């Protein structure tokens with residue numbers, strides 16, 4: 001018999017046995033899906049702190065131990081040995097590719113990088129200073145209007161080609177957002193370049209001058225993209241799953257994920273960290289800002305610090321911090337005052353009782369912006385970079401969900417705290 005967990009009502013003594021589900025690793029989950037039907041009770045968990053919203057075989061996190069694994073492989077090993085497209089294959093298909101599988105996958109992705117010519121006109125409709133994330137939400141959603149041939153979500157081949165199109169076209173769309181903001185011609189992708197090199201080419205080449213991406217920049221981008229590729233049921237991935245649970249097409253679902261990612265408590269944090277460091281300006285101001293972060297009456301938070309799941313350290317931050325040193329010294333920028341300031345701020349916060357007590361550590365985005373800055377990526381493009389990488393995770397989760405025969409529309413309930421029944425009052429009698 002499966003293990004059960006018994007809930008007791010302390011007032012009535014009534015009990016209910018709930019089934020316990022075991023994963024392959026990590027905490028068990030109590031099944032409460034019959035609780036309402038059988039007992040008329042709802043589970044209340046604002047922010048989904050203790051809620052497993054689905055079963056998934058993609059990514060595993062142990063927040064206490066600082067562990068992150070994609071399909072069982074530790075993030076440290078993937079970061080040291082792999083590249084982004086290999087990791088994308090792993091996340092989407094479940095296994096690391098063989099040499100021939102990888103060559104085929106790279107070929108497929110590079111042959112889907114172009115966007116429809118008429119789509120290029122969309123960019124010119126946006127105001128010159130539009131935030132690239134706002135453009136991206138609109139343009140990615142609009143992909144569904146171009147690919148009617150592959151919108152049957154119940155057809156595995158349609159799902160696969162949509163996944164390939166999304167992964168391939170995100171860098172093209174992202175670079176076009178940037179080109180629009182600097183009033184430069186949108187560059188076409190080049191199939192002879194790898195994924196990251198091609199993105200840098202579309203960002204920084206112009207029709208009059210090619211940009212030759214250097215190895216340090218390509219390596220750094222591969223690493224950041226690997227680290228950002230997936231993170232189980234975070235806010236944007238849960239958004240993609242919820243949007244997709246109604247049967248919406250994948251382009252619309254990914255657009256909703258991009259919207260969720262944009263918030264400063266999520267992917268918008270990498271942009272917010274740089275804005276914060278610029279505002280702090282100098283190590284002499286650190287104490288003032290630490291005091292602001294601790295003040296409950298001040299909305300200021302130390303951006304890039306804290307994480308819902310990691311309560312010890314974020315393994316991605318440890319890898320990125322090391323990469324920061326490497327990139328800055330290889331790009332002859334090892335005297336980067338922003339990096340010095342970030343390291344000092346981290347040191348002060350990590351020795352402060354407020355941050356120690358609440359287990360607040362630097363997260364993945366504390367240092368990622370500094371690397372992007374060193375690669376000349378403008379600050380308002382940082383979250384867009386995150387979106388390019390996370391598209392792989394979103395697509396993997398969306399595909400996993402649709403292929404699940406148990407899949408149903410996501411429909412949370414609520415604890416109602418509004419007015420009880422009352423009668424309509426005509427407008428002339430209202431006070």
Ligand code: ACO
Pocket residue numbers: 047264265266267269293294300301302303304305306307308309358360363364365
């Ligand atoms: N600066 C100051 N205090 C903080 C911070 C911070 N960055 N983060 C959390 N706290 C405090 C809270 O005020 C709260 O204090 P209290 O217990 O005295 O009320 C306590 O720590 C717990 O914080 P919560 O907000 O309840 O934690 P939650 O898990 O809901 O939020 C989050 C996690 C959103 C990441 C939060 O730490 C935060 O806002 N960090 C800054 C934004 C950020 O870097 N986001 C990126 C996350 S990583 C990613 O999405 C890629």
